[in-house]
Amino acid sequence: MKPVPHATSLRRAPVQRRSAERLTRILDACADLLDEVGYDALSTRAVAQRAAVPIGSVYRFFGNKRQMADALAQRNLERYSERVTQRLRQAGEDGGWRTAMDAVLDEYLEMKRTAPGFSLVDFGNQIPVGARHTEPNHRVADRLTELLSGYLDREPDEDLRRVFLVAVETADTLVHLAFRVAPEGDERVIAEAREMLRAYLARALD
Numbered sequence: 001m002k003p004v005p006h007a008t009s010l011r012r013a014p015v016q017r018r019s020a021e022r023l024t025r026i027l028d029a030c031a032d033l034l035d036e037v038g039y040d041a042l043s044t045r046a047v048a049q050r051a052a053v054p055i056g057s058v059y060r061f062f063g064n065k066r067q068m069a070d071a072l073a074q075r076n077l078e079r080y081s082e083r084v085t086q087r088l089r090q091a092g093e094d095g096g097w098r099t100a101m102d103a104v105l106d107e108y109l110e111m112k113r114t115a116p117g118f119s120l121v122d123f124g125n126q127i128p129v130g131a132r133h134t135e136p137n138h139r140v141a142d143r144l145t146e147l148l149s150g151y152l153d154r155e156p157d158e159d160l161r162r163v164f165l166v167a168v169e170t171a172d173t174l175v176h177l178a179f180r181v182a183p184e185g186d187e188r189v190i191a192e193a194r195e196m197l198r199a200y201l202a203r204a205l206d
Helices: 017-037 044-051 055-061 065-091 096-114 136-152 158-181 187-205
Strands: none
Touching: 017 044, 017 055, 017 065, 044 055, 044 065, 055 065, 065 096, 065 136, 096 136, 096 158, 096 187, 136 158, 158 187
16 A cells, blocks of 8 residues: 555544545545646645545545645655665665765656656645644655665764755755756756765765
8 A cells, every 4th residue: 555644744544445545546636636737726626526536535634735735745755765765775785875865866856757746746845834843855854864874874863964954955956946947857957966965975974
């Protein structure tokens, strides 16, 4: 079964399999409609129609479309974490931070290009969602610290978290620039971003 968002983004967390599958359909429909009509024109009723569920099923989980976008952002982060973890598992234990950085950046770029709704919501940066203390890039930095500390043989302390937060903020800004310049991401801007990240992480992690 696909992962569902953390319970804090939901009015009620799904318990039964049927309920979890219905939530997945709702979020899939939300993501598709975001690509088609944008956030401003998105409505809970349209999501219910696209997901082929009663409108009450949407309100069972979400009070409004902002909560739905937050849940989608959290699901994106879960799926992103899974993709990065799989890449690192395939690379083995000897790749070091350069392999980790390529996995983190490449999987982010791939989701930007292919994941429905991601270009508008990603992890919550485009449409700010959630409480201020859980702002999106902090969520991502926390998750990367958790995922990569063991791979890098580093303590998951505040120093490592700060390194990842700076890297995430830098990558986020430059990747969004790349996708403003070209629909699939301008390769020259992406190459510059990769070089900047390598230079920074070499100083911080070598």
